[in-house]
Amino acid sequence: MEKRYIHALPIQPTTRNYLPKKSSKGIQTDNPFANHLKAALDKPTSLTISKHARERIENRAISLSANDWLLIEEKIAQAKEMGINESLVMVKDVAFIISVTNETVITAMNREEAASQIFTNIDGAILLET
Structure with missing residues (x-):
């Protein structure tokens, strides 16, 4: 009589019903991290x-053009x-301290004030001439 060996194969599901639903962009919507990631990707790139x-900018009458902000x-x-x-970002006659990691303007001052400060x-440092 001939010997026969039977090898057990791992059982795999035949359907994909076990996968979470995906949104239209392919990111899982029931996963908190995926929701956070999607929100971060959809966020506009403008600085906060x-x-x-904001108070410093208003009190010191600091203004920049939209092109300056884009730069x-x-x-x-x-x-x-x-x-x-x-x-430290210096543009025209204005100096800003900006948190790059948070994309947030922390404070603003004119160049005269900045000249007497220790940062x-x-x-x-970013020096812009526009």
């Missing part, structure tokens, strides 16, 4: 201005890629 910075946003994105966390806890 903190309450403190700052581009440079902040580049700084983020380089691993910078906090940056700490920054690891990058």
Whole structure:
């Protein structure tokens, strides 16, 4: 009599009903991390201005054009890629301290004020001439 060997194969489901539902963008919607990721991807890329910075901008009558803000946003994105966390950004006659990791303007001042300041806890500087 001939010997026959039977090898057991792992049982695999025949349907995909066990997978969570996916949204239209292919990201799982019932996963909290996936929801957070989707929200981050859908977020506009504009900088957030903190309450403190907003008050400084209003009190000092600081104004920049939309093009200046776009240029700052581009440079902040580049700084983020380089691993910078906090940056001094000087443009025209204005200086900003910006949290690159949070994409948030922390404070704003004119260049005269900035000239007499010591800036700490920054690891990058962006100087823009527009």
